[in-house]
Amino acid sequence: MKRFLILAIIALSMLVSVSADMYIPEANMTINESGTYVLSEDILTLNETGIWINASNVILDGNNHVVTGNSTSKNTGISVYNANDKIENITIKNLKLKNWSIGVKIGWNVKNITIINCEFEDNEDFLDSYASEQYFYLNTIHENQSAESYTPLASPKLVYTYGGNEYTYRLGNYYEGYNGTGNEEEGVYNGVYVMDGESPFMACDPYPLIKTPENYKIIKTLYPEVELKYEEDGALIGDIFALESRFENYVITDAPVTPTSSSSSGGSGRSYDSDISDEIESKVIKNFVSSATVIYGNEIDENYASQLRERIQNAEGFKISGNAVIVGGPLANGFAKEYNDQFEMSISNDYPGENKGIIQVLKVQDNTGKIVQSYTIVYIAGSDRLGTQAALEYFKTLNELPEGPLMVEWTENGPVVVE
Incomplete structure (x- = not known):
């Protein structure tokens, strides 16, 4: 039964009984019984906590209302917390949290919590979560906010529509002000986005959205069902989480299986794009090239670049913001000139020498924005045309990205590797 929460009755009707040694947040509203709760109006409070969820099996539907705090003190918009008992099966949705030190704070003993279709604005941290089983997706995050989380900010596997097509994949969240290299088919940016901060538990989003959440319509949520051998064990779902206890304590039953194909297409999940060269045999290399922008500087290097994939990018006027493959040396390619000295071996007309080229990999972390982005640049170049061709042809035969420079003649x- 839905309960419509009005500020005037909260103080009288939502009292909670707890043990003497349990910390009680000074909350504007406390939920200590299972049920579905729907906000009927906006909440503006000077209390330490806006809403405290202290029970399992709770759905909090904000009904598109706003919970606003007092930014002059340390406070929390929504606290999901119980010092004595485990809290399970919580859903927070359709709510805007604004002007809090922490938008949503989740305790370590919270299991199976979903936060979806929420908006976070003008908070210091939009999330501080110790939950081990959490889904945080299709939320809108405005600029200049950070987050800490023990688990990635992402959905379970979904069947959804985007741009008129149906896909089976995972979705993350929309970060206002970010523009990066994207996979237009599935509607997510390439790479993992890590929130800015010094904590070792800064939140990351493996599937940040290209467009705002209303552009993604969920058809079905695929939760794998997990049977626990021991009741006290916690099960962490999906391939983006780690297990809490040894693998033999988990028995998977009736987990949905999504078919894969050799190219990216609607409904089958990401593998690699259809324009990738058939001469690349390794799926690892195909997937990387699919995720990357292949960049050239002149007509000769354009011809080489097109041997990796059909969709390629002229270096002029372009900005690298995700995985990339730079084809050609610093004389012809502006990005090669920019990054040349950052690689272990700098390319010049004299080095590595006649008919020789080098394949190199550089891990880049971009700290220029509030969201820290990590991506990989592959540099394929030689001292002359045949050197670049040698490196490119050999790159297509690799099984995985090399850990160190590979010189090829x-x-x-x-092409032959130079020992």
């Missing part, structure tokens, strides 16, 4: 028998 063009010979009458094709």
Whole structure:
């Protein structure tokens, strides 16, 4: 039964009985019984906590209302917390949290919590979560906010529509002001986004959204069902979480299986794009090239770049903001010139020498914005045309990205690694 919460009756009707040693937040509203709660109006409070959820099996539907706090003190918009008992099966949705030190704070003993279709604005941290089983997705995060979380900010596997097509994949959240390299088919940016901060538990989002959440319509949520061998064990769902206890304590039953294909297409999840060269045999390399922008600087390097994929990018006027493959040396390619000295081996007309090229990999962390982005740049270049060709042809034969520089020479028998 839905309960419509009005500020005037909260103080009288939502009292809670707890043990003497349990910390009680000074909350504007306390939920200590299971049920579905729907806000009937906005909440503006000077209390330490806006809403305290102290019970399991709770759905809090904000009904598109706003819970606003007092930014002059340390406070929390929604606290999900119980010092004595485990809290399970919580859903928070359709709510805007504004002007809090922490938008949502989740205790360590909270299991199976979903936060969806919420909006966070002008908070110091929009989330501070110790939950081990959490889904946080299709939320809108305005600029200049950070977050800490023990688990990634993402959905379970979903069946959803985007841009008129149906997909089976995972979704993250929309971060206002961010523009990056994206996969237009599935509607998510490439790479993992890590919140800015010094904590070792800064939140990360593996599937940040290209467009605002209303552009993604969920058809079905695929929760794998997990049977626990021991009741006290916690089960962490999906391939983006770690297990709490040894693997033999988990028995998976009736987990949904999504078919995969050799190219990216609606409904089958990400593998790699259809324009990737058939000469690349390794799925690892195909997936990386699919996630990357292949960048060239002149007509010769354009021809080489097109041997990796059909969709390629001229370096002029372009900005790298995600995975990239730079084809060609610093004389022709502006990005090669910019990054040349950051690689272990700098390319020049004299080095690595006649008919020789080098394949190198650089991990980049971009700290220029509030959201820290990590991505990978592959540099394929030589001292001359045949050197670049040698490196590119050999790159297509790799099983995975090399850990260190690979020097390759063009010979009458094709590319050969220089020991």
